[in-house]
Amino acid sequence: MTQTTTDQAGRPTLATSGHGHAAPKAPRRRGRFSWHRVNYAAGAGAFLWLVIVVVPLYILVASTVQSRADYLDKGPISLPSDPNLDSYQNVLEGDFPRYLLNTVIVTVACAAIAVVLSVMVAYSVVRTRSRLSRGIFQAFLLGLAIPAQAVIIPVFWIITKLQLYDTLLAIILPTAAFSLPVSVLILVGTMRDIEEELYESMALDGASPARMLLQLAVPMSRAGISTVAVFSALTAWNGFLFPLILTQSPENRVLTLGLYDFVGEFRVDIPSLLAAVVLSMLPIFTAYLFARRQLINGLMGVGGR
Amino acid sequence: MKAASSASPRTGRPGIAWAIPGVLYFVFFAGVPLVMVFYLSFTDWDGLANPHWVGGENWSKLWDDQRMRDAIWLSVLLTVLSWAVQTPLALLLGVWAAGKQRNRAVLSAIFFLPLLASSVALGLLWKTIFDSNLGLMAQISDWFNLDNADPLGSESGALWVIVFVSAWQWVPFHTLIYQGGARQIPRSFYDAASIDGAGTVRQFFTITLPQLRNTIVTSSVLMVVGALTYFDTVLIITRGGPGDATTIVPYLMYKEGFDSFNLGYASAVAVALVVVATAVSLLMVRLTGFSRMRSTREGM
CATH class of the missing domain: 1.10.3720.10 (MetI-like)
Known part of the structure; x- marks a missing residue:
């Protein structure tokens, strides 16, 4: 008896273990025609987000390999002229x-x-x-x-x-x-x-x-x-x-x-x-x-x- | 019955005793403090001497405190803005990432990167970028010959910076939730719709969105409760400023408690925070039905 009730309570778990078998068996495909249309719009949006994610990370890494003077001079987005690990x-x-x-x-x-x-x-x-x-x-x-x-x-x-x-x-x-x-x-x-x-x-x-x-x-x-x-x-x-x-x-x-x-x-x-x-x-x-x-x-x- | 089952050799089932260390440990560091914070909110305590009882003093002070009203307003504003910015982005990205194409998998792997870093590391990165003297902002205003753009120097600018940085950090997480939800939608729904000639946009609004209703609830509850407790980002980037422009409730609590050492008063603020966060999540769950929410969470 107790077992079954806890079973129900047990459902709202994060059930991360299910990641594998929760995935669909087949990729979702849409109508042939609309397929290409969505690719462009969604692709452009995803690319935009990629830029938003990657540019700060680039700035992060690029800033660390330039000298302090270089950073003050040229700002964060420039390519480091003399990369070093100082x-x-x-x-x-x-x-x-x-x-x-x-x-x-x-x-x-x-x-x-x-x-x-x-x-x-x-x-x-x-x-x-x-x-x-x-x-x-x-x-x-x-x-x-x-x-x-x-x-x-x-x-x-x-x-x-x-x-x-x-x-x-x-x-x-x-x-x-x-x-x-x-x-x-x-x-x-x-x-x-x-x-x-x-x-x-x-x-x-x-x-x-x-x-x-x-x-x-x-x-x-x-x-x-x-x-x-x-x-x-x-x-x-x-x-x-x-x-x-x-x-x-x-x-x-x-x-x-x-x-x-x-x-x-x-x-x-x-x-x-x-x-x-x-x-x-x-x-x-x-x-x-x-x-x-x-x-x-x-x-x-x-x-x- | 308990005693019998815990030692039953026939079934070899464990007793409840196995759970006790974990339960006591959790109660000691989370349950007891939850009760204590109520008690402390009726005391005066500087963190050194013992707290002493002052009755409802903190609470009447809290009720009249203009800073608290401003902090609540800012918390609500931040929560609403965060929700409005993050939900559409995460929804679209999640549905997109649910596709199994190779390029989507690769891009998704990059999208999730911000989630791996601590709020402190990301806060410092963005603080540097938004710095009006040295950062990217200075450079951009140079390029466009603008007056020195200084988002962190203006009241609304600072709030938007917090909204933006927390979106940058948390959109990937909600994308994951929506990705899981979208993958649960049976493919046959889409096949049927395209036979009927429904285009992609139409399919999104008539199939994807309604099917994701419960996922939207899950994600929104987590988002709202998360936004009510943004603290690290505010501490690192704005320190509640300029002025009090980003002093949201958790930051006010920190300032009162660990800058001014009014820990009794800070406890009252903390209790208010617990009550609001619990009420909001209960309300959202109640309005939408927890039982239906379960099914989407299972897919995660």
């Missing part, structure tokens, strides 16, 4: 590596916490006979609607009381907590698709819940788990509000906060400032080249919160 060297010789290390620590920790906890919650919600399962699922559904800004003041209080203010843990704990709702929704969707018979055959062998989780549920939800990992990592990597409010010293600064501070440090050295921006985006853009599908699925989670 501004990158500038940034890398500063505090950037430390911020990068902090960000990596925060990102890995958040992804690990989010994955472990949401796997356990989702497994329990999907498989348990307890009547509480529906309530727990709906609590996370509601949790989705809590904006981090709305609770930042009490979180600041809690972190101070725990004497964690200005530590990396101060960033990690709330950041991971706020990626839990989306993670749980994604994994509940994935785990619900695992067939009952598989569990039953394991049960016949006398498998414990823990063994079923590790040998059946986890391997079968790899897609959902990687989506959750990417989503929570991306949230942590790009997170700004928690670091801004909950840390202070340069030792515990993450990249986003570091960038925010570079504005003062490099005041008019715009090439160096933008080089820092490029370097902060580089790891994710690189990952995008190799794991586009997972990143896009994770991104759906980012906006969903």
Whole structure:
């Protein structure tokens, strides 16, 4: 009984795992004649948007490879006359590596916490006979609607009381907590698709819940788990509000906060400032080249919160 | 029944205990603070000493605060403008990107790039571009012999910059939603329409748009709630200025709380923000029907 009701509640998940089989079997083709007409208009619109997306990114990269004097002289859109990597060297010789290390620590920790906890919650919600399962699922559904800004003041209080203010843990704990709702929704969707018979055959062998989780549920939800990992990592990597409010010293600064501070440090050295921006985006853009599908699925989670 | 099922060797089902660490953790950092922010809104707190109870003082102050009224008005304005700019763009791009052609897949991959960067990184990029002395704006006004164009220096200009930058950042996300929605529309609808001689534009308005109704609701709810909580972009690009021209509600909260350390008063602003955001999303969902919204989200 409980199982069927939670099944219904389980539907409004972000069901990112379904990305593959949700796609249509065949490309949508329109009438032969109108086909060409739409191509021109839509193509022109898409090209326009391409320009709007690419020009700022070009300016970003082009600005970083010219000297400060060149930038002041010629402005951002000109081709750099004497491209060099001085501004990158500038940034890398500063505090950037430390911020990068902090960000990596925060990102890995958040992804690990989010994955472990949401796997356990989702497994329990999907498989348990307890009547509480529906309530727990709906609590996370509601949790989705809590904006981090709305609770930042009490979180600041809690972190101070725990004497964690200005530590990396101060960033990690709330950041991971706020990626839990989306993670749980994604994994509940994935785990619900695992067939009952598989569990039953394991049960016949006398498998414990823990063994079923590790040998059946986890391997079968790899897609959902990687989506959750990417989503929570991306949230942590790009997170700004928690670091801004909950840390202070340069030792515990993450990249986003570091960038925010570079504005003062490099005041008019715009090439160096933008080089820092490029370097902060580089790891994710690189990952995008190799794991586009997972990143896009994770991104759906980012906006969903 | 609970105890029996959690240890039942026959079914090997997990108990609810498996969920408890995650639930407690989330409640501690999100549920409890949500209750605490209500409590704090009735206190006076500077962030150092302990908060002390002042009753409804913050709330009566909030009610009379002209800055709060301006902030609400600006938030509403920003939300409406963002919706009006982002929805048509994302809708058209999403329907276009739903096609499986190779060139569309390649272009879509580029379109999604802005989504990967943090608001801080993008904020800095755009701040530089709009800079009236050094940026692209200066160069453009040079080319056209204009007086120095300084969008960030004027009140309406600054607001439009925020609208533009957040559109640049978030249109790709909503494009993804519409792409997913458009791919759910059965191809047979279009085949039938073209047999009847309906052109592409007509098909868009009679098939695509009505079929995407629920997707539009999903995307709009996310867009509206997102716009109510724009904060990073405002902090980086305009710092609420010029004057208070872009001091939207979340920024006012930040300024009160962490610039002036009136954390009790800032909590009242935060509560107002929660109430408005929840009311808006509930209203939109209620008006359009949540159950129908589900089916579109599944396709994502």
